[in-house]
Amino acid sequence: MQRYIFGDDHEAFRASCREFLDRHARPYVDEHLEARAIPREFWLEAGKQGLLGLEVPEEYGGAGAGDYRFNAVLAEELSKVNAALSSCVGIHADIVAPYLVDLCTDEQKQRWLPGFCSGEILTAIAMTEPSGGSDLAALKTTAVRDGDGWLINGSKTFITNGYSADLIVVAARTSPEKKAKGITLFAIEAGMSGEEGSERSGGREGRVAAAEGADDRARWTGTNGFSRGRKLDKVGQTESDTAELFFEDVRVGPEQVIGEVDRGFVSMMERLPQERLGAGVSNIAHAAQILRETVEYAKERKAFGQSIGAFQHNKFLLAELVTKIEVAQAFIDQCVEAHRRRELSATDAAKAKWWSAEVQNDVLDSCVQLHGGYGFMNEYRVARAWRDARVTKIWAGSNEIMKELIGRELGF
Known part of the structure; x- marks a missing residue:
């Protein structure tokens, strides 16, 4: 369409x-x-x-x-x-x-x-904590007043770009008595030093930066008390560096506050619809690409003297998958247009996120099945895509939380 x-x-x-x-x-x-x-x-x-x-x-x-x-x-x-x-x-x-x-x-x-x-300053955002995922209002990382600044203590996990980011937006609790209304956003200049700096700034990219006179914007000495854990060993999306982050008496000044003190939760809620819409856009584009490749595979792969796509079951299945993708795409496109006009509601963004993740995973599961044994081999794109997609039901707010938000809008 x-x-x-x-x-x-x-x-x-x-x-x-x-x-x-x-x-x-x-x-x-x-x-x-x-x-x-x-x-x-x-x-x-x-x-x-x-x-x-x-x-x-x-x-x-x-x-x-x-x-x-x-x-x-x-x-x-x-x-x-x-x-x-x-x-x-x-x-x-x-x-x-x-x-x-x-x-x-x-x-x-x-x-x-x-x-x-x-590209000299790579960024990440640190919301999720080991003790809780989608419940951002319950985060435990604290920022306690220390003179004109704050001391941050706590940890974050599942942070995409966390291992390589130079600047990290961190959500921390500044006023415990205010609960959700007592969260503030801080910018942590993570810096690079030692082996980490050599690993990430060496090689051709380091030479490119030097040759072009790159300044020190992305080469801070780091923030005392801040450290990164291991690169997390994930089921999928192995290429994305996802890490744990630790804060032990990390001192930040007022110049590192992003937005207003105690307004961080509101700031996150205002920007989560774009995050969820972006997930929806990516989910459908990812599944649609692998489906296109699967259709071609079904035309070329032969069994019992004919292409596997010619078997009625497979033909009907592919017809269903293509229709499912196009219907989901039409809704995502409407959400993109609404967001362009600044009219996308948090509820519609939640619908886009959870439904696109469901469609993506259903379509890719069927694509794996159509590839047969080859669909389970890591050397095939369909296998890697299937594995990579599973997290989309979890991140940016789990699909269950998305349904909770939609249900509240219905008055329940």
Whole structure:
């Protein structure tokens, strides 16, 4: 079915994204998998291409696009490569960006946004904790007043880009008596040093930065008391570095507060719809790409003297899957358009997130089945996609929590 939400400018941008990924991502997916990380070189090249600052005003080095449809195009093209690439870039460019652009002071923007756009400053957001996932109001990481600043103590887990991020947006409790209304967001300048710095800034990307006169924006000495745990050993999305973060008397000054003190929970709630919509966009694009490849496989694979797609069961199944994807895509497109007009409700964003994750996982499970034994082999894209997709029912708020939010809207 033809889609109507994109214009010529969006399609030209799509072609540019595709060309970039053909040069800087697709040839290296196996290397990313082996390294369990997206190399800094990729981020620097993405910055040169102008892909990281779509929401950032031009005065800070961004594109100042002012149109969420460009974000959606980028997410779709990244998802066609693999889910991990989309999630890593999405965290930085689609999820963290609004916090820095909307809530930071001019001084903070000058300090962080140019490097954010160039790929010199990689970002993450730290909400989830070991003791709880979707219940953000119950977080236990604390920030206690210490002179004109705060001392942060606690830990975070399942943080995408957590192992490699230079700047981390951290949610901490500043006023325990206020419960959800007592949370503040802080910017932790994570820095790089020792073996970690050598591993991440060495090689060609380090030479590129040096040759181009990169400044010290992304090379802070680090924050005392902050440390990263291991790269977490996940079932899927191995390429995305996901880590635990630890804070032991980490001292931050007032210049590291993002937004207003005790307004962090509100700030997160205001920006979660975009995060959930971004997940929906990526989920459907990811599943649609693997389904297209599965249709071609079903035409070429022979059994009992004919292509496996010609068997009635398989033909009917593929017809169902294509229809399911197109119906879900139509709803996601409407949500993208609503968000562009700043009319997307939190409830509709929840619908987009949970339904797209269900469709994605159902479609990919069927694609694995259609591949037979090959569908269970890691060397096949369908197997990796199936494995990578499972987390989409969990992150950005579990599907069960999404249904709870929708149910509340119904008056229950």
